[in-house]
Amino acid sequence: MVLLNSSAHQIYWLGRYLMRVQFAASHLPFTQDEEATNFAAAFGLVIENAELLNHYMLDKKQTFSLLNQLVIAKDNIQELRGILSSSAYAELNNVINTLQGQPEILRRAVEKCTQILEAENEDVGLFLYLGQKIEQFDIELRFGQDLSALVSELDVLVQRLGGLDWENIDQNWQVLKHQFTWDAYYTFTQQLENMFEV
Amino acid sequence: MSEQEHELHTENDFFIQEQTTKALINPTSFLEHISVQTNLFEQLKSQFFNEMLDDVTSNGAASKKIEQWLSIRTLDELKELNAQAKQHFLYHGITFNVYGDKEGTERTIPFDLIPRVIEKKQWEKIASGCAQRVKALNYFLDDIYHGQHILKEQLIPEEQIMGNEAFQPHMLKHSLKGKIYSQISGIDIIRDGEGEFFVLEDNLRTPSGVSYMIESRKISQQLMPELCAANNLQGIEHYPKLLKEILQENSPADLPFIVVLTPGRFNSAFYEHAFLAREMDVPLVTNRDLFVENDQVFVKTIRGRQKVDVIYRRLDDDFLDPLAFRPDSALGVAGLMSAYLQKNVVIANAPGTGVADDKSIYPYVDQMIQYYLGETPILKNVPTYQCRKDEHLDYVLSNLDQLVVKEAQGSGGYGMLIGPQASACEIEEFRKKLIATPHMYIAQPTLALSVAPTLTTAGVAERHIDLRPFVLSSPYRTEIVPGGLTRVAMQAGSLVVNSSQGGGIKDTWVVETLHS
Numbered sequence: 001m002v003l004l005n006s007s008a009h010q011i012y013w014l015g016r017y018l019m020r021v022q023f024a025a026s027h028l029p030f031t032q033d034e035e036a037t038n039f040a041a042a043f044g045l046v047i048e049n050a051e052l053l054n055h056y057m058l059d060k061k062q063t064f065s066l067l068n069q070l071v072i073a074k075d076n077i078q079e080l081r082g083i084l085s086s087s088a089y090a091e092l093n094n095v096i097n098t099l100q101g102q103p104e105i106l107r108r109a110v111e112k113c114t115q116i117l118e119a120e121n122e123d124v125g126l127f128l129y130l131g132q133k134i135e136q137f138d139i140e141l142r143f144g145q146d147l148s149a150l151v152s153e154l155d156v157l158v159q160r161l162g163g164l165d166w167e168n169i170d171q172n173w174q175v176l177k178h179q180f181t182w183d184a185y186y187t188f189t190q191q192l193e194n195m196f197e198v
Numbered sequence: 199m200s201e202q203e204h205e206l207h208t209e210n211d212f213f214i215q216e217q218t219t220k221a222l223i224n225p226t227s228f229l230e231h232i233s234v235q236t237n238l239f240e241q242l243k244s245q246f247f248n249e250m251l252d253d254v255t256s257n258g259a260a261s262k263k264i265e266q267w268l269s270i271r272t273l274d275e276l277k278e279l280n281a282q283a284k285q286h287f288l289y290h291g292i293t294f295n296v297y298g299d300k301e302g303t304e305r306t307i308p309f310d311l312i313p314r315v316i317e318k319k320q321w322e323k324i325a326s327g328c329a330q331r332v333k334a335l336n337y338f339l340d341d342i343y344h345g346q347h348i349l350k351e352q353l354i355p356e357e358q359i360m361g362n363e364a365f366q367p368h369m370l371k372h373s374l375k376g377k378i379y380s381q382i383s384g385i386d387i388i389r390d391g392e393g394e395f396f397v398l399e400d401n402l403r404t405p406s407g408v409s410y411m412i413e414s415r416k417i418s419q420q421l422m423p424e425l426c427a428a429n430n431l432q433g434i435e436h437y438p439k440l441l442k443e444i445l446q447e448n449s450p451a452d453l454p455f456i457v458v459l460t461p462g463r464f465n466s467a468f469y470e471h472a473f474l475a476r477e478m479d480v481p482l483v484t485n486r487d488l489f490v491e492n493d494q495v496f497v498k499t500i501r502g503r504q505k506v507d508v509i510y511r512r513l514d515d516d517f518l519d520p521l522a523f524r525p526d527s528a529l530g531v532a533g534l535m536s537a538y539l540q541k542n543v544v545i546a547n548a549p550g551t552g553v554a555d556d557k558s559i560y561p562y563v564d565q566m567i568q569y570y571l572g573e574t575p576i577l578k579n580v581p582t583y584q585c586r587k588d589e590h591l592d593y594v595l596s597n598l599d600q601l602v603v604k605e606a607q608g609s610g611g612y613g614m615l616i617g618p619q620a621s622a623c624e625i626e627e628f629r630k631k632l633i634a635t636p637h638m639y640i641a642q643p644t645l646a647l648s649v650a651p652t653l654t655t656a657g658v659a660e661r662h663i664d665l666r667p668f669v670l671s672s673p674y675r676t677e678i679v680p681g682g683l684t685r686v687a688m689q690a691g692s693l694v695v696n697s698s699q700g701g702g703i704k705d706t707w708v709v710e711t712l713h714s
Binding site for chain 1: 476480486
């Protein structure tokens with residue numbers, strides 16, 4: 001299979017969306033207003049009520065809701081139809097089509113999607129994992145968590161990308177891995193985006 | 199979007215007279231009253247040619263087996279199998295979007311469990327007739343873009359070619375390997391009341407539906423494996439492999455790199471584009487994956503640029519290259535035509551091929567076969583009146599209530615008059631149009647399409663059908679997988695087989711043992 005840049009891009013973003021949903025779903029339902037406020041604030045939202053945030057996170061009308069994130073993931077899957085095996089596409093399609101707005105079901109759906117995609121082939125797995133880890137970096141940076149373990153994992157991925165002649169990203173990666181700043185993060189991810197367009 | 203991509207879903211199946219198809223079986227007493235002995239299919243006899251009953255060239259062995267298989271099942275069991283087919287299509291995302299559907303709902307194409315049977319000898323006639331036709335059409339295309347002998351000898355009026363919107367001046371003097379312009383052709387075939395085969399339309403641009411043909415077979419084998427095995431079906435599953443080989447053979451490269459070019463996932467035939475790319479193990483690309491540099495086409499892959507040798511395009515000429523055709527095309531690749539004309543890439547089907555399947559050119563295909571091949575046409579054309587000719591126009595104007603009138607360059611069933619179904623007002627409106635611009639119209643008699651037994655909610659009933667075999671052409675061979683896409687008007691009394699209006703599909707069985 002020849003993996004196109006555009007397909008790799010779709011897989012990368014699919015990985016990001018799946019990670020985003022998995023992370024948020026793992027926090028639902030919020031029971032404390034303070035916890036909800038902090039969570040919302042990390043994503044630039046001013047929602048100071050746990051019940052309200054729980055509602056919004058599963059409300060299709062809200063662009064940031066988990067269900068909407070999965071709608072976007074479904075679009076990514078559609079775009080990948082030419083490269084996914086028919087069984088993988090069918091399974092993914094079925095998982096997404098039968099989703100319900102319950103955190104536990106969402107978590108299981110994301111896990112299932114990840115398993116299906118990881119089983120496809122090495123290149124698909126690489127870009128899926130890259131998307132997941134970049135999203136995780138984004139999340140952990142937002143919440144001020146310790147990034148050292150994640151940096152080690154990303155180091156390996158960046159080296160693998162170098163094997164595809166993507167070594168252009170290495171310089172900005174070196175900056176980011178030593179400076180956990182939004183500027184360094186945006187510079188690196190923007191360069192990654194550019195690589196999909198080359 | 200390609201016209202013919204669209205046509206699968208908005209067919210021009212208006213040749214059939216509006217007659218109510220016969221209601222067949224009491225749905226609640228399917229088993230009680232119907233048995234093999236009482237001839238389930240025999241009860242379907244009507245004024246239409248029934249493919250399972252009325253073919254005197256067949257001994258009906260396959261029909262009998264199907265009839266027997268149906269008869270030992272209750273209607274509920276059969277409905278359950280049809281429901282499983284629908285579930286299969288849904289689960290595998292074998293769906294299409296209907297243009298203009300505000301809900302954006304993905305629909306499955308209705309699948310009818312009861313296969314359409316074609317005896318091998320009949321199939322051989324269809325296949326040889328289609329191959330003959332496509333060969334002549336390819337010669338015709340080469341001629342009109344080179345010597346134009348057929349025009350000089352006035353067998354076809356020059357203005358009908360040079361003034362045709364599908365004629366591409368870019369293609370003049372551009373030679374193709376083996377003179378193959380249409381590598382993939384779909385020939386729409388109907389049978390009339392006597393069971394005679396007629397070509398209704400040639401589709402040489404981007405004929406679609408082959409994925410449904412293959413999926414129909416898959417689901418048949420899942421749902422009635424014993425019946426499939428008992429009938430020694432001719433295989434169709436190798437179509438993607440054949441397609442890949444044919445595309446390779448049309449390229450001068452030794453190991454050509456092939457891509458399938460799609461307008462994108464919002465195209466109604468996107469499922470088919472993805473299906474073919476996946477089955478051929480070649481990339482499915484949109485224009486943003488491709489670029490042209492020094493008259494070479496490249497695709498962007500994660501391992502760098504890859505030179506492209508063959509593009510199986512599933513979009514119309516107009517959108518291929520904004521520098522050569524429509525400048526507002528957001529689907530095309532700038533510079534593609536330049537690369538093509540330098541023979542650095544093969545585009546299948548070739549730009550400018552559409553001129554050969556135009557409705558105003560269709561009446562001349564018989565002459566093309568005689569002119570280029572020196573042969574008698576194996577398959578008949580539907581008689582066609584060219585309103586540009588005074589004597590034809592006079593006849594058409596006098597018989598509008600009996601005829602189907604079409605725009606010569608129309609497609610998808612738009613801009614048509616179906617005389618037997620039209621109101622007096624509509625007929626008068628068309629009369630004015632015909633008098634004002636006769637050259638823009640053709641007319642054909644209304645034909646009664648053949649019918650085949652079809653499972654409905656009320657039992658087995660007759661429904662009108664047609665057939666689209668797919669012809670693959672390379673400089674070295676012509677291949678037609680035995681069968682094709684059988685489309686069926688699923689609604690009672692409906693004459694329209696298009697899927698956007700409830701039309702469905704049947705598996706097409708070419709069987710070896712029908713004839714005794």
